[in-house]
Amino acid sequence: MAETKQYEPGVMKYVEEAQKLVAEQNDQIARAKKWKFDTIAVHGLYSLEESYQRNQGAVIEPLYLSTSQQYRDADELEAALAYLIPTWCYTRIANPTTYYLEWTLALLESYKSGVDASCVVTSSGIAAISMAVDPFLVKQKDNEKINFVSSIRTYGGTFQLFSLRKAQERGIEVRWVCNPDQIEKWAEKIDVNTRFLYMEAPSNPQQSFCDLKAVADLAHKWGVPFIIDATCATPALMRPLAHGADIVVHSLTKSITMSGTAVGGALISRKPIKTKVQNDHPLFKDSYAEYVKFLPYRDNGPSAAPFNAMMALNDLRTLRTRMDLVSQNCQKVAEWLSTHPKVYQVDFLGLPSHPLHPIAKKYMTLVDSDDGTGRELNRYGHLMGFRVDGPPKNARKVYDGFKMIYRATDHGRIKSVATIPAISTHQQGSDLSLKGDVRVSGSKNAVLPAIAASLLTEEKVRLENVPLVRDVYSMLTLMGELGADCDLRENAVEVRVKKLHREEASYDLVKVMRASILVLGPLVARFGKAVVALPGGCAIGSRPIDLHMAGLHKLGASISLEHGYIKAEASRLQGTEIHFEKNTVGGTENVVMAASLAKGETILRNCAREPEVQCLCELLIKMGAKIDGVGEETIRIIGVEALHGAVHEIIPDRIEAGTYMVAGALTKGDIVLCGVRPDHLITTIEKLRHSGARIEIMEPDKIRVVGSVGIRPQDITTSPFPGFPTDMQAQFMVLMTQASGTSIITETIFDRRFQHVNELLRLGASIDVSGDKAIVRGPTPLSGAEVTASDLRASAGLLLAGLIAGGETIVNDVEHIDRGYEAIENKLRMLGARIERIKD
Numbered sequence: 001m002a003e004t005k006q007y008e009p010g011v012m013k014y015v016e017e018a019q020k021l022v023a024e025q026n027d028q029i030a031r032a033k034k035w036k037f038d039t040i041a042v043h044g045l046y047s048l049e050e051s052y053q054r055n056q057g058a059v060i061e062p063l064y065l066s067t068s069q070q071y072r073d074a075d076e077l078e079a080a081l082a083y084l085i086p087t088w089c090y091t092r093i094a095n096p097t098t099y100y101l102e103w104t105l106a107l108l109e110s111y112k113s114g115v116d117a118s119c120v121v122t123s124s125g126i127a128a129i130s131m132a133v134d135p136f137l138v139k140q141k142d143n144e145k146i147n148f149v150s151s152i153r154t155y156g157g158t159f160q161l162f163s164l165r166k167a168q169e170r171g172i173e174v175r176w177v178c179n180p181d182q183i184e185k186w187a188e189k190i191d192v193n194t195r196f197l198y199m200e201a202p203s204n205p206q207q208s209f210c211d212l213k214a215v216a217d218l219a220h221k222w223g224v225p226f227i228i229d230a231t232c233a234t235p236a237l238m239r240p241l242a243h244g245a246d247i248v249v250h251s252l253t254k255s256i257t258m259s260g261t262a263v264g265g266a267l268i269s270r271k272p273i274k275t276k277v278q279n280d281h282p283l284f285k286d287s288y289a290e291y292v293k294f295l296p297y298r299d300n301g302p303s304a305a306p307f308n309a310m311m312a313l314n315d316l317r318t319l320r321t322r323m324d325l326v327s328q329n330c331q332k333v334a335e336w337l338s339t340h341p342k343v344y345q346v347d348f349l350g351l352p353s354h355p356l357h358p359i360a361k362k363y364m365t366l367v368d369s370d371d372g373t374g375r376e377l378n379r380y381g382h383l384m385g386f387r388v389d390g391p392p393k394n395a396r397k398v399y400d401g402f403k404m405i406y407r408a409t410d411h412g413r414i415k416s417v418a419t420i421p422a423i424s425t426h427q428q429g430s431d432l433s434l435k436g437d438v439r440v441s442g443s444k445n446a447v448l449p450a451i452a453a454s455l456l457t458e459e460k461v462r463l464e465n466v467p468l469v470r471d472v473y474s475m476l477t478l479m480g481e482l483g484a485d486c487d488l489r490e491n492a493v494e495v496r497v498k499k500l501h502r503e504e505a506s507y508d509l510v511k512v513m514r515a516s517i518l519v520l521g522p523l524v525a526r527f528g529k530a531v532v533a534l535p536g537g538c539a540i541g542s543r544p545i546d547l548h549m550a551g552l553h554k555l556g557a558s559i560s561l562e563h564g565y566i567k568a569e570a571s572r573l574q575g576t577e578i579h580f581e582k583n584t585v586g587g588t589e590n591v592v593m594a595a596s597l598a599k600g601e602t603i604l605r606n607c608a609r610e611p612e613v614q615c616l617c618e619l620l621i622k623m624g625a626k627i628d629g630v631g632e633e634t635i636r637i638i639g640v641e642a643l644h645g646a647v648h649e650i651i652p653d654r655i656e657a658g659t660y661m662v663a664g665a666l667t668k669g670d671i672v673l674c675g676v677r678p679d680h681l682i683t684t685i686e687k688l689r690h691s692g693a694r695i696e697i698m699e700p701d702k703i704r705v706v707g708s709v710g711i712r713p714q715d716i717t718t719s720p721f722p723g724f725p726t727d728m729q730a731q732f733m734v735l736m737t738q739a740s741g742t743s744i745i746t747e748t749i750f751d752r753r754f755q756h757v758n759e760l761l762r763l764g765a766s767i768d769v770s771g772d773k774a775i776v777r778g779p780t781p782l783s784g785a786e787v788t789a790s791d792l793r794a795s796a797g798l799l800l801a802g803l804i805a806g807g808e809t810i811v812n813d814v815e816h817i818d819r820g821y822e823a824i825e826n827k828l829r830m831l832g833a834r835i836e837r838i839k840d
Contacts, residue, residue, distance in 0.1 A: 010075030011084070018085035024049065029107070037111055037236070037367045042317045044104035061100045063310045067091045083294075092303040093293060101309040102266075104316060105250075106289075108235040109268040111367065113242035116271040118289040120297060121264055121309060125231060125251020126157045127302035128265030131292045132227055132249050135284070136195040136277050137172055147173035149189045150198040151180040152764045152780055153208035155251075158200065158229065160806060163783035168807040178766035178780060180210040181359055183218060190222050195277065200229040201238075202360070202383055204254070207347050209356045212363055216244030223276040231255060232383045236323040237364050246273040247288065252312050255382070258322055262311035264304045267292060324366050327379035337386045342394075345387040345741065350380035387710075387740055395710060433707070434669035434803070434831040440657045440676050441467040441822040442491065442650035446612040448515040449589045450619050450650060451475050454484065454495035455522035456597060457623060459645030464492045466650055470818045471515060478505055478516055482523075496645075500527055507533035507564065517545055517566075517586060521594035524557050524568040532566050547584045551591035554578050555598055575600030575639055583720040585610050588635075592617060596625040598639040607635050610721040611680045615651045622646035652701075654680040655727045656821060659796050661685075661705045662731045663828070665693035666738060667803055668707035671831060676703055683724045687714055687732065691739065713741035713778065718749050730756050730797030736776040737765040738804065743776040756794035759787040763801050763809065784809040789816045796821065803833055810838070 007015070028047050032040055046061045055062050067088035071077040080087035088094045102119040110117035122128045139146060150162055166172045175189040180199060190197070197219045201209045212228070219226040225246035230238055231254045240248050250256060252264035269288035277284075283291035297303070327350070334348035349360040365376035388395040442465035452475070454461040466472060468491065476486045476493065483501035487494045505519055516532065523530035534545070549559045549566065555578075557570040575598045580587060588608040593616070595602035607613070609631055617630040623646045626638035657676045664671035665688055678685065678697050685695050685703075692708030713736060718726040726749035736743035737760065747754065754774055757767050762785045766777040784807030789795030795817035802809030811817075814837070817824060825835050 007078070007082075007084070008075060010073070011079045014076045014079040015084050018079070021086065029103070032107055037108065038320055040104065040107045040111065041319050044100055044107070044313065044316075046100055061097060061310065061313055064088070064096045064306050066306070067095050090298070092301055093298055095303075095306050095309070097306040097313075098304055098309040101304075101313050101316075102289075104313065105235075105266050106268055108316070108319075109239055109248055110241050110270070111235060111239060113239055115241055117241060117268050118271060118287045119266055119268045120289045120293040121252070121266045121304040121312075122302045123265065123304050123308075124263060124302070125155075125229075125249065125253060125265040126161060128249045128251070128267045129158055129161060129229065131296060131300070131302060132247050132267050133166075133196065133198070135279070135288075135292065135296055136225070136275065137166065137170070138277065140278055144193065145173065146193050146195055147175055147191070148195045148198060149175045149177060149186060151200060151203065151208055151210065152176040152178050152766070152783075153180070153203040154198075154200045155204045155229070155231075156781075159781050159783070162198075163806045168784065174783065176764045176783065178761070178764070178777070180208055180215075181356055183211060183214045186210075186215055186218055190218070190224075192222075194222060194224055196225045196227055196275075198227045198229075200231075202232050202349055202364075202381060204232050204383060207349055207354070207356065207383060207385070209349065209360045209363075211359055212240050212243040212245060216240075216246075219246075220244065220274045223274060225273050225275050232381050233364060234319060234323055236320045236367050237327070237379050237381060239367075241268070241270050243363065246270055246275075252308075255323070256319060257312045257315040258326075259311070259315050262308040262315070264308045264312055265302075320367055323381070324369070324379060326382040327366070330382045330384050331380065334384050334386075342389050343386050344389045347385040347387075348380065348383075350378070434663055434667045434671055434828070434833060436831045437672045437674055438660050438827050438831060439674045440652045440660070441465075441469075443467070443612055443615070443653040443655075444469050444471055444820045445515075445585075445610075445653075445655070446615040447472060447650045448475050449518050449586075449593070449612070449616045450648065451479060451493070451495060452515075452518040452522055453593055453616060453619055453623070454479070455482070455497050455519060456526055456593060456620075457643040457645060458496070458498050459643075460494055460496040461619075461623070461645050462492065462494045462647045463619075464647070464649045465652075466491050466493050467653060467656075467820075467822045469820055469822050470815065471820060475515065478519065481506070482519070503527060503529050504531040504565075505533060515586070517548060518590055518593075520548060520566060520568060521552060521590035521592075524552060524570055525573055525594040525597040528570055528572075530566075530568045532568075534561075534564050534566065545586070547580055547582070547587035548590045551578050551580070551587055551604075552594055555591070555594055555602070557594075573598035573639075575602040575637070577603040577605070579605040580607065582606075583608050585613060585720075588613050589616050592627070592635065592637065593620065595637040595639060596620050596623075596627070596643060597641075598637075600639055602637040602639065604635045604637070605633065607633055608720060609633060611651055611654060611677070619646060619648040622648055651680070652676045653820075654684075655725065655793070657681060657703070658684040658725070658728045659731050659800070659821070660827070660831075661688055661693075661695075661703070662728075662735050663800055663803060663831075664705035665691065665707045665711070666735050666800055668709060669705070669831070670707070671705045672698065673703045673705070675701055677701070678703055682722060684728055687716060687724065690714055691735065711735065711739040711779070713739040713743040713776075715744045715746075717746040720749075726750060727793050730793045731800055733757075733767070733774060733776060734760065734765075734797050734800045737767070737778050737780050737782065737801070739776075739778040741778065743778070745774045745776060747772050747774070755790035756797050759789075759794070759798055760801060762787055763805050765801075781806065783807060786810040786812065788812040789814065792816045792820045796824075799824070799828075799835075802835075803828075 069088040079085045080089045106117040106119040162174045167174045177185050179185045216226040227247040228240045228245045229249045231251045234255045248268045250266045272285045273288045331350045337343050338346045366379040369377040371377050484497040520532045553559045554576050555573040557568045560567045585608040614631045617627050623643040629635040692712045694706040696704040754769050763782040766780045768775045782805035784805040798811045
């Protein structure tokens with residue numbers, strides 16, 4: 001009630017009556033706090049006095065479907081409208097039935113905690129969450145950048161509320177915690193602009209958990225509240241206020257009202273809460289739930305229907321016994337499933353094998369139970385999942401075979417409810433499913449050495465199926481500066497080098513594209529001299545060119561490094577035997593081109609076997625080179641006096657194809673790739689099939705990819721062809737963020753090729769990097785954010801992540817992706833993606 005000022009005696013008469021009523025209610029609350037949990041649940045604050053004096057002897061709480069309180073005179077009306085007395089004058093805020101529910105929930109949630117609590121009930125769980133967080137998300141000075149920290153494992157509606165409504169629409173930063181059981185992961189996200197910490201435990205449906213007291217203590221250290229959604233535990237199994245939480249929210253629909261007859265939510269707050277948000281209203285800190293009820297609640301109107309409140313009150317009476325029973329039953333089912341030969345994983349906090357079992361055991365106990373030693377019994381609720389071995393159709397067969405299971409997309413009634421997260425409302429993020437045909441362009445990594453090979457002849461070389469990407473334009477610019485005539489029309493280019501204008505490849509051109517080093521071998525082989533700047537390209541770690549130089553040196557070239565340039569000279573190269581110390585694609589290509597014009601026989605051992613190397617060798621053979629062993633580890637070359645022109649078709653880009661294949665699997669789409677070489681994609685196809693995707697070789701140059709409703713985790717190690725390509729590592733890592741389990745990705749080719757991990761973490765992925773390994777835990781919902789690409793394939797991975805992330809994802813530095821993908825946004829848009837290029 002508001003403070004009384006100077007009112008007429010008639011008004012004060014009603015105020016004094018109300019004060020007596022409030023005192024009686026406080027006495028009743030004090031008595032109720034001494035009752036057992038079940039006694040509170042059954043009786044609440046509907047006392048004998050309530051029944052006899054105010055409700056005509058009703059033995060259960062009466063249902064006030066709507067209230068519009070009558071007043072005996074103008075004095076009582078004035079007292080009511082001034083909030084001097086309890087009143088039902090504003091029906092959607094104040095209703096006797098909802099008040100009975102609020103009082104009871106506040107008592108149950110604070111049971112044996114030693115704290116006082118207040119409660120407000122709402123129309124739904126998501127309304128309770130909105131009411132819980134919104135008053136804290138206010139900017140209190142100009143240009144203030146506020147944020148809040150939340151576990152990424154939240155129910156779908158909560159995730160959307162945070163990632164779209166708060167982050168995207170209001171510009172409030174959400175800092176996602178991927179491993180909420182690790183307190184240091186929370187600590188590293190908090191700063192002076194953090195407004196609150198938020199956790200759902202156990203999370204629905206992923207069963208995440210945290211150390212409640214540790215997170216609460218951390219929040220209070222920073223002066224902010226800890227808000228927890230304990231819907232699937234209920235106060236019968238866990239009361240977070242007792243461990244320091246400031247605010248508890250519930251969807252009453254899930255567990256408290258298991259009958260399925262009511263919809264509602266609840267916000268229960270301790271008195272007082274921790275917060276550094278400045279608010280002049282005394283209830284803001286002292287009784288937050290009451291503050292919400294009388295102020296923001298009035299503005300937004302998320303009130304619960306009185307009928308729903310009555311149904312919830314009815315279900316509360318058996319809450320403890322119901323949660324005990326469903327917990328025990330769920331435990332038995334989980335234990336049985338964990339021994340089943342066709343089930344490869346059971347997710348239930350009650351299983352000792354579950355990684356979060358120890359921390360859940362610390363907090364989840366059945367209230368007022370006794371294990372015989374005076375300690376309460378552990379109970380872990382009714383939330384469980386299991387994963388059927390084999391392809392996704394096996395899980396669907398099990399699902400459809402249930403005879404006493406309600407197939408549902410929500411937990412609105414707990415009888416026997418089954419959901420498949422991948423097709424239920426728990427699926428969080430984008431609903432995009434790519435469909436259609438896409439034509440794969442020519443290989444960027446094959447066309448660049450082919451263009452360089454045109455330096456080996458004075459005749460015209462025509463290349464077809466050329467991708468229109470930035471690296472091709474850069475290479476043709478370099479060739480033009482060297483003296484080549486280049487004619488690019490549509491997807492074909494003709495290159496002719498009669499003579500050189502200069503033998504130097506300048507730093508300004510070479511720095512933007514590492515493949516520029518490929519002109520070194522052809523220049524020294526045909527013209528006897530080459531000066532090439534040390535190359536640039538993607539920042540993916542050290543890629544030394546010493547193997548290029550060592551190979552040319554063995555062919556007889558004098559090699560020196562001066563002022564950032566490689567200088568090579570030879571009157572004529574001499575055939576020899578070369579053993580590459582490690583697999584090198586560029587080194588193999590450079591030496592093969594140079595050896596084609598060398599005198600005598602050259603034998604190359606430990607050669608790269610990549611399709612792009614084979615494509616180059618096939619072009620050189622068309623130009624008159626004598627090469628044996630194409631595609632093998634040992635290549636023999638008989639040098640010739642001169643090469644001639646040729647027409648050659650560039651192979652399809654296996655990395656572009658793999659990227660679209662992952663896009664299809666990731667979005668559960670149905671994509672047909674045209675103009676591909678399946679034999680170049682064997683390991684990519686194998687890993688995608690193992691992850692659950694259906695791959696069909698339709699024709700020699702067509703592959704169909706159909707995504708699965710469930711993605712299985714995979715361990716991947718990058719290696720030279722025919723192993724898993726390093727250029728597919730980032731894309732596949734994104735796919736594994738949506739797999740059900742843990743994947744380990746080992747990078748053996750480049751030492752700095754995990755730079756995209758930090759950007760994926762910004763989107764909500766759960767990835768830890770240790771040396772050359774990335775541990776990816778899934779499935780994790782991704783949330784749109786602004787990210788920056790570090791290299792070509794990282795940019796492709798971030799683009800794929802944006803396809804499934806909730807909200808809008810902005811990828812900066814897209815010049816990287818333009819280096820290797822032709823019109824990628826147009827192709828994705830034709831498949832149904834919502835994507836556009838933003839011009840600066």
